Amino acid sequence: MRLNLVSILAVAGVLPFVHSIKCGSHDILKKYQVDQAALFGEVERNTPPSTTKDKWWLRVCEDGDGKDDERFKECDSRDVLCGVTEVTLKDKDPILTHVIDFKDNLAYNVNEDEGRLHLVLDGAKWGEYVVGATVDFTCNNNMKTDEVVSSSWSDDKIQLSLRGPSGCLKKNQDAPPNNGDNSGDGNGGSNDDKRKENAGSGWSWFSWVFIYAILFTLIYLLVTSYMNTRGGNMDDFRAEFTERSKQLVVALPEFCKEVLSKIFGSRSSSQRVGYSAV
Structure with a gap:
């Protein structure tokens, strides 16, 4: 328990706290389309004799959509990231095995590298572990919504890879028209x-x-x-x-x-x- 407390304090000294990220005033996030909507995604894995399904809910910006999906009733409305794992045996009802959530008062960091956006969350308490999560966004403007490409969850680390419009830069809609000397003829x-x-x-x-x-x-x-x-x-x-x-x-x-x-x-x-x- 003492080790976990020390880890939390160390992370808090390095990363800022979420407090509902305001994407419009963030130097990096305001350039991307992460504020368009919340993400609901799931990844299914074959784990004989069962099937394991990881379901993820992500809302980076405070002005994004709220969590109103029944599939995530175990999550809190204040969560920035929430994950649910279910294991299903043949002809059986799904069994809930994991629930973890990163609330809006935890430490976070945002960076971009080679055209990709990265969100790092830290300090989520899960049993005896203090868990961190890294979310990588890959741009694809041909998709209407984001999808979870891959996800992995070890004892204290979650890695998510997303693909879709959220990882794309916003189009510059505010560029003034080039009217030259403004003489009124537009030429x-x-x-x-x-x-x-x-x-x-x-x-x-x-x-x-x-x-x-x-x-x-x-x-x-x-x-x-x-x-x-x-x-x-x-x-x-x-x-x-x-x-x-x-x-x-x-x-x-x-x-x-x-x-x-x-x-x-x-x-x-x-x-x-x-x-x-x-």
Whole structure:
């Protein structure tokens, strides 16, 4: 008895207490569909000369459905998890052999790993044992309700594996519509996308022109330097290439200035001519 008390105190120091889990405010549970409904599931095993049936009732969230199933009349309405085991001999009525329940004031922990949700309950008193339970949820949105895939119960440990919608993430229903600048025509977002696409295509065109200009200039310098030093060695070629590159760099600003003056000069002159004609 002293050992059991020490175990309970140790668990209480590590795990929080259930106190009816509020899934809506829990960081992990609020993301999953565990609050949709309570789970009623059973697993039947052939244990000759009998048949053993484990029946489980699970209500993780306090806002889930209440326990009103006659199959679980041995369980309490405050239970988060309740298990009932019945053994049936041929042509005999079922015999109740195990009943265990995890009430809403016991320690619990919730975690998620590789897309699976795990619920750990601890501190349930069953005879001389302090029993813990681990419930693993596997997502299957094609199912309307959850089912118990497997269950095992040793002296102090229960392991449940569930499959169904409860282990699936909720769909994001609160994402605001993308209306762009809210101009009222509902096409703001698409217009922004078009503007970004046009700006991106313009910049891409300019980049290619710039790259080709650099490439052709380099080829021109190489060919010209080679033609002027065909009878020389590599040093002559390097010197010729360097000299022509310097000349190009020095002449480039003046060339750009002349081009710009011609462009803007022609525009201004055309404007003056038009004004004189009027």
